[in-house]
Amino acid sequence: MSVACVLINSIEATSVCGIMSLQTVAAAAYLVIALNRKKKRRKPRWWRRQLYVGGQEAQNDFLNKLIADDQALFRNFTRMSQEDFEYLLEKISPIIRKSDTNFREAIPTRIRLLVTLRYLATGDSYASLMYLFRISVPSISRIIPEVCKALIDVLHDFVRIPDTEDGWKKIARDFEVLWNYPHCIGACDGKHIVLQNPKNSGSLFYNYKGTFSIVLMAVTDADYNFIYANIGCQGRISDGGVFRETIFYKKLANNNLALPAPESLPGSNRLSPYVILTDDAFPLQEHILKPFSGYHDKGSCERVYNYRHSRARRVVENSFGLLASVFRVFRKPLMVHVDNAEIITTTCIYLHNFLRRSKTSRPLYSPQGSFDHETRDGNIIPGSWRVTTQGDNGVLNLQHRARRSTFEAKEVRKEFMRFFTSDEGRVPWQDFYA
Structure with missing residues (x-):
């Protein structure tokens, strides 16, 4: 009754x-x-959408054929070799594995990793992935952040700031050999990761480009690997404010980075510190160098320095370019919550370093011609990532602003300028381009 x-x-x-x-x-x-x-409470209509006959067995059969029949298709599908995929799967399986119940079977860990890698590789919507993997949108929205967090946990050693002088000197030697810039310990730059307007955020994430974003601030070595990344600062905050709040800058300002002691450049008796190369969006300081602002006549010392500076700093720009060209989730605004946007961006940074250092995936991830490179006479040939990311509206530059600099910082930059125009520091082709 x-x-x-x-x-x-x-x-x-x-x-x-x-x-x-x-x-x-x-x-x-x-x-x-x-x-x-x-x-x-309404009972869910389904846990996994059975769009086609065959269910999970047919899905696993499709993926097994994808692996067995064509390795190239699998590499394109996941952006990595099968060996690296299996390695990551073994590492994260204990973290992301779910137990079967009396009502249904859990989604296999292999499928969870494939869903996440495919999302990072394409940026497809959750609805599109639903039709490909036959998993409901709510399940996908939970799977991707969980797998990304697990990848960050197992790959945390691939992005690390050197904690010894020898570590910094190794980076400096690479910059000197590859880019003819001594005493350089990294190239720094920042990018806006565009996302949809967060709910109830007002103008917190509204940047000067008229979009909503979080800021990615990163430092790379001479081989296009990230050694530090800070992600999540609101887009409305100025570039200087973002950089000053990073752990990297605070350690640098307090001399807690274990940097090598200043040494003289070849042919000079004056001690020069180890420096980080930036663009005009950053302040000029003792350990932070940026190009001379304004126009300079061809052949002038300032123009020569700007050429050598920009040539070495180009590694961080190429790193961002490769990141956005391979992980195309950055090709358009991220349609996720701010917290998940930070997790996704961090995961791609870690995967970038992992794939760059992998013997099997490096030739696939960054094949020859991916980065800007030079001929013997100094001609610059643009990297393939510039064509891939043309018209990109998901990763934007920081705003450039003029800043006052200290006398000591200006003298440090002048010492490098004198070195680049001397017989010991010049390169044969610089007069043609500068």
């Missing part, structure tokens, strides 16, 4: 007894309304 019927019978009984009152009727009516308003 329903609650309403019981209530009506009670009202009739009380009426017969003559003890019915307006208060009783009101209370009974309120009870009926409250019971009717109580929302019942």
Whole structure:
């Protein structure tokens, strides 16, 4: 018998007894309304969408054929070799594995990793991935952040700031050999990762380009690997404010990075510190160098320095370019929550270093011609990533601003300028381009 019927019978009984009152009727009516308003939890129509006959077995069969029949298709599907895929799967399986229940089987860890890698590689919507993997959108929205967090946990050693002088000197030697810039310990730059307008955020994430974003601030070595990355600062904050709040800058300002002691450049008696190369969006400081602003005549010392500076700093720009060309989730605004956008970006940074250092995936991830390179006479040939990311609206540059610099910082830059125009530091082709 329903609650309403019981209530009506009670009202009739009380009426017969003559003890019915307006208060009783009101209370009974309120009870009926409250019971009717109580929302019942709707039972889900499905846990995994069975769009085609065959279910999970057919899906696994499709993926097994993808691996067995054509390795090139698998590499394009996941952006890595099968060996590296199996390595990552073994590492993260204990973290992301789910248990079967009496009602249904859990989604296999292999499928969870494939869903995540395919999302990072293409940036497809969750609805598109639903048709490919036959997994519901709510399940995909939970799987991707979980797998990304697991990848960050197992790959945390691939992005690390050197903690010894020998580590910094190795980076400096690579810059000197590859890019003819001594005493350089990294190239720094920042990018806006564009995303959809976060709810109830007002103008916190609104940047000067008229989009909503979080800021990616990173430092790379001479071989296009990230040694530090800070992700998540609101897009409205100025570039200087973002950089000053990073752990890297605070350690640099407090001399806690274990940098080597200043040494003289070849042919000079003056001590020069180890420096980081940036663009005009950053302040000029003792350990942070940027190009001379304004126009300079061809052949001038300032123009020569700007050429040598930009030539070495180009590694960080190429690193960002390769990141956005391979992980095409950055080709358009991220349609996820801000926290998940930070997790996704961090995962791609770690995967970038992992694939760059892998023997089997490096030739696939960054084949010859991916980066800007030079001929023997100094001609610059643009990397293939510039064509791939043409018209990209998902990764934007930081705004350039003029800043006042200290006398000591200007003298450090002048010492490098004198070195690049001297017989010991010049390169044969610089006069043609500078």
